[in-house]
Amino acid sequence: MQKQIVHIDLDSFFVSVECRKNPDLRGKPVAIGNANGRGVVASCSYEARKFGVHSAMPSRQAQKLCPQLIFVSSNYGDYIQASREVTSIIEDAVPLFEKSSIDEFYIDLSGMEKFFGTLSYAVQLREKIISETHLPISFGLSKNKTISKIATGFAKPNGYKHVELGTEKAFLAPLSVSKIPMIGKKTSEKLQQLGLHTIGDLQKLSKQHLVAKFGKQGEVMYLKANGLDEGVIIPHSDRKSISTEHTFGEDTVDAERLQTVIISMTEELCYKMRKENFVAGCISVKIRYEDFSTFNQQMSISYSAADHLLIKLVKQLFEKLYQKGRAVRLIGVRLSDLVRGHHQIHLFDDSEGQIELYKALDNINNKYGSKTVHRAATASVKIRSHNPFGKE
Known part of the structure; x- marks a missing residue:
């Protein structure tokens, strides 16, 4: 059976969500991010792109190219919710799909032509998503993921492109x-x-x-x-996560030691996420006391794989959970709601310097080992993670 793969991309997703909330932004040059000189553009409208503005560009440079550029602060909760709206529609419509990022999907429609017509079904699905979410989307349809993704680029904005069998090369x-x-x-x-x-x-x-x-x-x-790529669809699961736990040889009441271990665990998980091109949308912390009573605390976050941001949030969760004076047997950290395909370490608050710093540190750790470069405070901590990018 010949494969039929659809690649769906939500056009200028973050901007489109903001325009859905505030229609006055439509048709204007808009950028998501901080207007200050240290920030970068997380997303921008097509009107802004006409001036040369693009994602990951320093905000200062974007303002020089387009003085009338409107900056809108990121609202990650709204973007996550909008992504879930689209995911739910796709989930109800097709048996097999991959959510490759917060705003991109691959759908396997192989065999559908016997019943509905593959292109016709893809068009109807696109129209349904637009009708129910009021978000513009584009798609490419072909025999594999690579060609479909390239075709989507030709379909933008808000259209579709079908590369028929035999015309790929x-x-x-x-x-x-x-x-x-x-x-x-x-x-x-x-x-x-x-x-x-x-x-x-x-x-x-x-x-x-x-x-x-x-x-x-x-x-x-x-x-x-040569159009021969046979990349498989990775079935979507909202339960994808990465986690680690540390059981102490002897129960401890040393709060400083507990924080050092939890920082080290978070640092290691963030490194693994960046290595696999993941960012997380949810974090949770677990504490088990000497009497085996166990407590968990979690929060939804702006999609990120940045140590300095996630460590701060993990420490906040730990402080909410930790009961001073009680001996701790085990602590754990879990990062979940993972999505692939992002080149930024943090979708909304990256500065150009931070991006380059993480790339440099990760390159060293990739070459010489994951703990070659780390925070001085965690130098002596040895942990073992489990369930990397698996289902729980």
Whole structure:
């Protein structure tokens, strides 16, 4: 059976949610984020993009490009709720889908053509989402995830693009190599230096040639360029989480030690999330006392994988739970409501310097081990995490 995959993207999602609340923003250059010089743009409207403004751009630079730019503070709770509205509609409409980020989905409609017509069903689903949520969406439809994601780019804003079976290579050929999702800026520049400017240029090369030049990445490049990528749909689950617990050799009443351990656990979980390109929308802390009585506290948060933000929130939860003077047997931290696909460490409050700092630290830890660079206060702490990115 031939695969039929739909890629859905909610157009300028954060801005669209704000426009739904405040229709006066429609048709204007809008950016989500802080207007101060240290902030970055989390999302922007198409009107703002005409001036060269884009996501992850420093706010100061965005204001220079578009002096009339309207900055709106992020309201992460509203974005999470809007995402869940869309997720619920998709969940009721199809048997298999992947939620790749807060505003992106892959849907497997393979076999649907026997009953409804794949394109017709995708169009109806899009119209239903727009009608019920009042949020604009675009989609691409093809035989695999890569082509559908690229097609969505051509469908924007608020449209759809169907790449019919047998036309994949012709569709891809004239496009820049940078359009392939896995190709970043550095790889794109290297390809350009080799005279490989379009996907069609890559299609002319053998798999062996690309592997010789780029190693394992070359094989993936070959498959994607030729429309042969067979990436699978990862079934959606709101229960996806990562967690860790620490049982003390002897019960302790040392509050400072408890905080040191909980900071170390959070630091380790954040590193693992960034490594797997996840951000979390919920955190929880667990304390088990010497008599085995167990208490949990959780909170919804702005999607993030930033140590300095999550540690602060975890400490707040710990302080609410901890009963001074009682001996603690076990403490734990869980990060849940995870979504993939974000390049920012924190969706709304990243500064350019913080992004670069985390990238540098993670690169060192990736190369030499996860605890090579860490906070001095947690140097002696050894913990073991479990259930990484699993279902509970």
